[in-house]
Amino acid sequence: MSIPLTYFWPLHAYDRRVQESVLRQFAEAGADGVNFNPSEMQAMMGDPGEILRWKRMIANTGVSFRDAHAPFGPLQDLNCPVPELFPHMLEMHRHCLRLCAAFGVESCTIHVGRPTEYSSDVARLHANLLRALEAVLPTAEECRCVVCIENIWDPTNTAGMLLDAIERFRSPWLGICWDSGHAQLSRSDTPDIPEQGCRAAWKRSGWPDGPDEWSDTGKYLERLLPHIVTCHLHSNDRIQDRHWEPTDSRGLTDWAAEMPLLLSAPRMKQLQNEASVKPDHPVTVREHVESLRALLAFGKTV
Numbered sequence: 001m002s003i004p005l006t007y008f009w010p011l012h013a014y015d016r017r018v019q020e021s022v023l024r025q026f027a028e029a030g031a032d033g034v035n036f037n038p039s040e041m042q043a044m045m046g047d048p049g050e051i052l053r054w055k056r057m058i059a060n061t062g063v064s065f066r067d068a069h070a071p072f073g074p075l076q077d078l079n080c081p082v083p084e085l086f087p088h089m090l091e092m093h094r095h096c097l098r099l100c101a102a103f104g105v106e107s108c109t110i111h112v113g114r115p116t117e118y119s120s121d122v123a124r125l126h127a128n129l130l131r132a133l134e135a136v137l138p139t140a141e142e143c144r145c146v147v148c149i150e151n152i153w154d155p156t157n158t159a160g161m162l163l164d165a166i167e168r169f170r171s172p173w174l175g176i177c178w179d180s181g182h183a184q185l186s187r188s189d190t191p192d193i194p195e196q197g198c199r200a201a202w203k204r205s206g207w208p209d210g211p212d213e214w215s216d217t218g219k220y221l222e223r224l225l226p227h228i229v230t231c232h233l234h235s236n237d238r239i240q241d242r243h244w245e246p247t248d249s250r251g252l253t254d255w256a257a258e259m260p261l262l263l264s265a266p267r268m269k270q271l272q273n274e275a276s277v278k279p280d281h282p283v284t285v286r287e288h289v290e291s292l293r294a295l296l297a298f299g300k301t302v
Contacts, residue, residue: 006066012039033066077113101143148177175229232274259298
């Protein structure tokens with residue numbers, strides 16, 4: 001099965017004078033594309049000249065933006081709980097979708113949002129999500145870009161919550177971004193220790209464990225599979241969201257079980273390596289590209 005492979009990389013962290021050189025490294029490694037990430041989007045929203053600069057670099061290197069991730073945070077996510085900021089959040093995401101259209105990007109991951117100091121009322125936050133999607137989906141259709149809501153590990157973005165939104169709208173312009181690392185953290189056998197980020201988040205929200213909140217990765221993936229449009233692949237130790245390379249030997253993801261399912265997703269547009277380059281796991285561009293390619297071998301049974 002042939003499916004485009006794309007890569008998150010902190011392009012914004014490089015001096016403007018070497019960003020094109022980094023794109024060339026991806027071209028030389030055979031990458032299909034790179035992620036259009038929040039930092040580039042924010043730069044373009046602040047300076048439209050950045051749109052032209054990135055278009056030139058893409059034309060020069062042949063490496064395009066393949067998928068996108070919108071800016072995120074408590075007041076930028078779709079369930080923004082501060083009424084006076086809600087319209088600003090909507091306009092920001094509409095702008096992001098228009099930027100996607102300018103670069104021919106067909107999917108944009110937008111966070112549902114989490115319980116925060118602004119609100120921990122899950123019912124209210126979910127209602128805000130639905131209001132936001134109703135307002136944003138017409139722009140998604142206009143821009144021919146699917147809004148992808150992502151599984152994380154909070155009461156607001158469980159499989160059940162995502163599927164409720166999907167079922168309410170039944171829109172081809174709404175789908176799911178599958179995050180393998182987040183799914184690992186919300187397994188039923190996730191360790192109950194203070195350092196475990198997922199359980200800590202639930203306890204802060206005052207929620208007990210429940211049948212939807214703690215799902216084995218396979219069952220979780222099977223529930224979401226018909227609606228998955230894009231995915232973030234990376235690994236961790238089921239304790240924290242490490243964003244290690246998918247093939248990092250420290251990771252505990254069972255790719256042999258996960259990849260055949262992912263590659264059978266009927267709406268899948270691309271696979272993304274969302275590992276982060278950090279001091280504890282520095283990698284080269286080529287290593288980053290090869291790590292994702294290696295996962296395809298696990299999907300040969302499809």
